[in-house]
Amino acid sequence: MPVLTYREALTQALREELTRDERVFLMGEEVAQYNGAYKVSKGLLDEFGPMRIVDTPITELGFAGMGVGSAMVGLRPIIEFMTWNFALLAIDQVVNAAAKMLYMSGGQFPMPMVFRGPNGSALQLSAQHSQAWESWLAHIPGLKVCTPGTPADAKGLLKSAIRDDNPVVFLEGEMLYNTKGEVPDGEHIVPIGKAEVKREGGDCTIVAHGKMILVAMQTADALDKEGIAVEVVDLRTIRPMDIETISVSVQKTNRAVVLEEGWEICGVGAQVVDFIQRECFDDLDAPVVRVHQADVPMPYAKNLERAAKPDAAKAIAAVKKVMYLD
Amino acid sequence: MGAGAGGGRVTDTLSTEMPTKTDLPVPEKTDNGASATTSQASLRGELLRSMLLQRRFEERCAEAYALGKIGGFCHLYIGQEAISAGTMSVLRPDDYVVTSYRDHGQALARGIPARSVMAELFGRRAGCSHGKGGSMHLFDKSANFLGGHGIVGAHIPLAAGVAWAIKYRKGDQVCICFFGEAAVNIGAFHEALNMASLWSLPAVFIIENNRYGMGTAISRATANEDVSVRAAAYGMTGESVDAQDVFAVRDAVERAVAVARGAQRPTLLEMRTYRFMGHSMSDAASGTYRSREELEENMKRDPIVVLHDLMRKDGELSEGEFAKLDEEQKAICQDAWDFADGSPEPSVEDDLHADVLVDTTS
Numbered sequence: 001m002p003v004l005t006y007r008e009a010l011t012q013a014l015r016e017e018l019t020r021d022e023r024v025f026l027m028g029e030e031v032a033q034y035n036g037a038y039k040v041s042k043g044l045l046d047e048f049g050p051m052r053i054v055d056t057p058i059t060e061l062g063f064a065g066m067g068v069g070s071a072m073v074g075l076r077p078i079i080e081f082m083t084w085n086f087a088l089l090a091i092d093q094v095v096n097a098a099a100k101m102l103y104m105s106g107g108q109f110p111m112p113m114v115f116r117g118p119n120g121s122a123l124q125l126s127a128q129h130s131q132a133w134e135s136w137l138a139h140i141p142g143l144k145v146c147t148p149g150t151p152a153d154a155k156g157l158l159k160s161a162i163r164d165d166n167p168v169v170f171l172e173g174e175m176l177y178n179t180k181g182e183v184p185d186g187e188h189i190v191p192i193g194k195a196e197v198k199r200e201g202g203d204c205t206i207v208a209h210g211k212m213i214l215v216a217m218q219t220a221d222a223l224d225k226e227g228i229a230v231e232v233v234d235l236r237t238i239r240p241m242d243i244e245t246i247s248v249s250v251q252k253t254n255r256a257v258v259l260e261e262g263w264e265i266c267g268v269g270a271q272v273v274d275f276i277q278r279e280c281f282d283d284l285d286a287p288v289v290r291v292h293q294a295d296v297p298m299p300y301a302k303n304l305e306r307a308a309k310p311d312a313a314k315a316i317a318a319v320k321k322v323m324y325l326d
Numbered sequence: 327m328g329a330g331a332g333g334g335r336v337t338d339t340l341s342t343e344m345p346t347k348t349d350l351p352v353p354e355k356t357d358n359g360a361s362a363t364t365s366q367a368s369l370r371g372e373l374l375r376s377m378l379l380q381r382r383f384e385e386r387c388a389e390a391y392a393l394g395k396i397g398g399f400c401h402l403y404i405g406q407e408a409i410s411a412g413t414m415s416v417l418r419p420d421d422y423v424v425t426s427y428r429d430h431g432q433a434l435a436r437g438i439p440a441r442s443v444m445a446e447l448f449g450r451r452a453g454c455s456h457g458k459g460g461s462m463h464l465f466d467k468s469a470n471f472l473g474g475h476g477i478v479g480a481h482i483p484l485a486a487g488v489a490w491a492i493k494y495r496k497g498d499q500v501c502i503c504f505f506g507e508a509a510v511n512i513g514a515f516h517e518a519l520n521m522a523s524l525w526s527l528p529a530v531f532i533i534e535n536n537r538y539g540m541g542t543a544i545s546r547a548t549a550n551e552d553v554s555v556r557a558a559a560y561g562m563t564g565e566s567v568d569a570q571d572v573f574a575v576r577d578a579v580e581r582a583v584a585v586a587r588g589a590q591r592p593t594l595l596e597m598r599t600y601r602f603m604g605h606s607m608s609d610a611a612s613g614t615y616r617s618r619e620e621l622e623e624n625m626k627r628d629p630i631v632v633l634h635d636l637m638r639k640d641g642e643l644s645e646g647e648f649a650k651l652d653e654e655q656k657a658i659c660q661d662a663w664d665f666a667d668g669s670p671e672p673s674v675e676d677d678l679h680a681d682v683l684v685d686t687t688s
Contacts, residue, residue, distance in 0.1 A: 025494070051493075051494055056521070057517075057520060057521065057524070059517040059520070059521065061483065061513060061514055061517055062483045062486070062513075062514065062517025062518050062520070062521055063483075063517075063521070064483070065480065065481075065482070065483025065484050065486070065487060065514065065517075065518065066483050066484075066486050066487035066490055066518070066521065067487060068483070068484050068487060069424070069472075069483065069484035069485060069486060069487020069488040069489075069490070069491070069501075070487040070488065070490050070491040070494070071487075072472050072484065072487070072488060073422065073472075073488050073491045073492075074491070075491045075494060077487075092477060092480050093480065093483065096476075096477050096480065097475070097480065097481075097484065101473075102681050102682070102683070102684065103458055103681050103682055104455060104458050104459040104463040104465070104473075104474075105455050105458070105459060105463070105465035105467075105473065106453070106454070106455040106456025106457070106458045106459065106465065106681065107456065107680065107681035108455070108465050108466070108467040109465065109467065109472070109473075110684045141682050142682055142683065144683070164686055165684040165686060166683045166684050166686065192686075
């Protein structure tokens, strides 16, 4: 199987879907001539031309709204935000327009569109450029929210998102673009709403998504050397959330740690813990522990940033805590 | 109207006079003078009918609101009907309309049945949005009526997106977008008009300047009250229109639509009008943010009266004919009320969770 970067996997998905359906177009800042701020759309302008790969002014609210309007009359826009931090300027169009149009029109106007771009922190970009938005967006009925953590899932989920007749929020890991993995050629589809067990183990479940899959796998590797078998459940999609896969895993291991990049309060992990207490109350041998970013805006200084971010050391400590080994 | 693509010239055709006959559209072949007159009279009659229907319908809305049959926010259009009637009269069925929350009159003028609109206001399943949208969110796909949007100005980019889709498909439709004068101060207006002009999109942006954004007078909100000059910032043609005169509206929109359809250039039109009622059903028509004297002065130029007077002067409509036309509209509104009142609410079992998402599992 070919080995691609996460970035190349996304480009492949875009190219395949642009070829398959001429209603699909990509619109955003620097997506065309500049080849994408993160080079995800590299080469696509030459292949598909300026009506389908569209450079916009710096005007997130405006072009997100244009995507909504074009979807109302049957096009299938992919709206790229250079990062999701800038998408806050357009959040009215995502939440008040795209998410609600089908419902408030009594089913007349579906929104077959994708809002995509990098999410979460990178390295020393400080407070305004280092945020994970999934808990905000997953709160909204009418949206689907995908958070691929591997190149194969990035391709398969993006193809599903583009083909979906609903508005899909697609959160790419800014630090994942250069990561590599095996990616099937051609028609590789990952269904939206299906989690995957990325690593099997019988002692403790770690539920994670997006970039935190890397941290979860590092944690599992490290603990394996100590004789602790961690099972890693990759949510892949935050809304709808695959409660079944989480439950089956926790019912097997009887212990869970929930790991996420975002903040604690009302975070994705809070929802996962709620599902676990509802579905697995009698199976738990210990309270579920959460690992997340410190409750501060992301600091710039290297040491402070490291301290604020969730990492393998924090996840290892959490697993030991739920196993009463600390 | 000013120069076309990129000219940025702004003209002001604000008129205080009635249109003369030469301003009015006439059939291309006029060998028979009688037929031209008949056509003019029938056009005037149709515009009068449209405005009367809107007026009588919304009078019933106010009544239904007082009785608790209509809930939530309810924004009446009374006084502004010439804008919807005049605009819709030049559109093709395959053109698109996107509007704000003050949308009842526009929905009716676009041809959405009064029954369907009233049922929506009553929160019934037979409503044009199946009881899910209400007063602010009227939608009808079959009429290319794309809402009814509740966030001031946020739908202006949607209209630019519809116009983008027209261009993408090499179509010759146009997209009309209505919004109030207060919306010109929101970023979405600026962002959408910039892109519509930058990319030469077939859209007509219509500011309904009723002089108050809720309770805030334009003079207290907008540095330059001459809002159509905003067009110059985008290299777009802008024009101000006396919108109590339905033919001035029709004429301006007809020219803007021709430019959108032909040269695919957008236009910004300011329709100078006045709202005869409060912002919504929760504020009085006068007394807090505007005086009774001001209201009464402006109500003298009721668009229905303006057109009726013109037709009477030209001997096109007898008092008896006017009364008959009016009674017909009242009967349509009574029928709409009875239909809405008697039709079922949405089902909690079947409808509450329906249409949150398109079902993609099958």
